[in-house]
Amino acid sequence: MTSTDQLSSTPPGFLARLNPVTPFLASILFTTPLLTTIDWGSALIGIGFTVLLILAARVSIMSVLRRTWPILFAAPFAGLSILLYGEPGGTIYWQWWIARISDQSIDLALGMSLRVLAIGVPTLVMVAGIEATRLADSLALVLKLPARFVLGALAGFRLFAVFVEDWTSLTQARRARGLGDDGKLRGFFTMAFALLVLALRRGGHLATAMEARAFGGGPRSWARSSRLGAIDWTFMAVALGAGIACIVMAMLMGTYHLVGSGFDQAI
Incomplete structure (x- = not known):
């Protein structure tokens, strides 16, 4: 898992x-x-x-x-x-x-x-x-929300846990450079800014990849059915x-x- x-x-x-x-x-x-x-x-x-x-x-x-x-x-x-x-x-x-x-x-x-x-x-x-x-399938097939919105929200949710991993990696990198114990508050804002830059880059790469696969390019089919x-x-x-x-x-x-x-x- x-x-x-x-x-x-x-x-x-x-x-x-x-x-x-x-x-x-x-x-x-x-x-x-x-x-x-x-x-x-x-x-x-x-x-x-x-x-x-x-x-x-x-x-x-x-x-x-x-x-x-x-x-x-x-x-x-x-x-x-x-x-x-x-x-x-x-x-x-x-x-x-x-x-x-x-x-x-x-x-x-x-x-x-x-x-x-x-x-x-x-x-x-x-x-x-x-x-x-399953929630994304239901939003699209039951509530009839736009596929672009549904797939974008699903991708964002899937990447949410990656933020935790990125924060851990940034913390370990700062400690390896001897910066982990120098100013807790200053270090927090530095890491938050670095995480924001990393998230923007990843979001740009994801948007390019989804566009290359024709996400949002027209009507889509869905692999699973969803009904009430x-x-x-x-x-x-x-x-x-x-x-x-x-x-x-x-x-x-x-x-x-x-x-x-x-x-x-x-x-």
């Missing part, structure tokens, strides 16, 4: 049976209803559906943490500023200068943090592990139903606040 192939392992559980574009479309269908509100109720229910997805797909906890740790780290900070500096309302529990913690700021901060998790985590769980070549099956349509319908269920249950709980209705203006 090459280093580029290691970037896209097989998706877990039943997700491996889905068309590669299905998780992307399902993510849009699930998260779009959640974007209509800022409340903790719908977001908490969305997280509950995410837990069910993880269990159904048989994804390990460590795998979920490895894929979603940036979102898990950023979610509390997304609500912290709203908690301290959002428009106060109701009982004020703490105040210092312009920072205030009140009932309304707590409600908004909790809703924002949970919504980041409810939108980001299921998206990363569903799209992780999709093989690049019953399991794909069912999965997208379930995703849309789950998103709508979050909104309906939030309305029944009395926590739903439509974006633009005035409550979100307190942010």
Whole structure:
């Protein structure tokens, strides 16, 4: 297995049976209803559906943490500023200068943090592990995207892992010349510039090679077929139903606040 192939392992559980574009479309269908509100109720229910997805797909906890740790780290900070500096309302529990913690700021901060998790985590769980070549076939044959764009994106993705190898080679070359320990910050920018030059050269060579092989020169044929099956349509319908269920249950709980209705203006 090459280093580029290691970037896209097989998706877990039943997700491996889905068309590669299905998780992307399902993510849009699930998260779009959640974007209509800022409340903790719908977001908490969305997280509950995410837990069910993880269990159904048989994804390990460590795998979920490895894929979603940036979102898990950023979610509390997304609500912290709203908690301290959002428009106060109701009982004020703490105040210092312009920072205030009140009932309304707590409600908004909790809703924002949970919504980041409810939108980001299921998206990363569903799209992780999709093989690049299968995804390119689906983008061209299912979504009908231009072949030039699809093939260019595929080539760029395949070369992404090469950047890591280039960075390692540049580091070893600098150390061999006695430059590895001379100014960490300066060395970083020097290596970043060298990597940029190397990437531009490789991109130019790749573009020339693709043009010589008539990429983008006209209609193309595809070696593999890609189509949406019953399991794909069912999965997208379930995703849309789950998103709508979050909104309906939030309305029944009395926590739903439509974006633009005035409550979100307190942010």
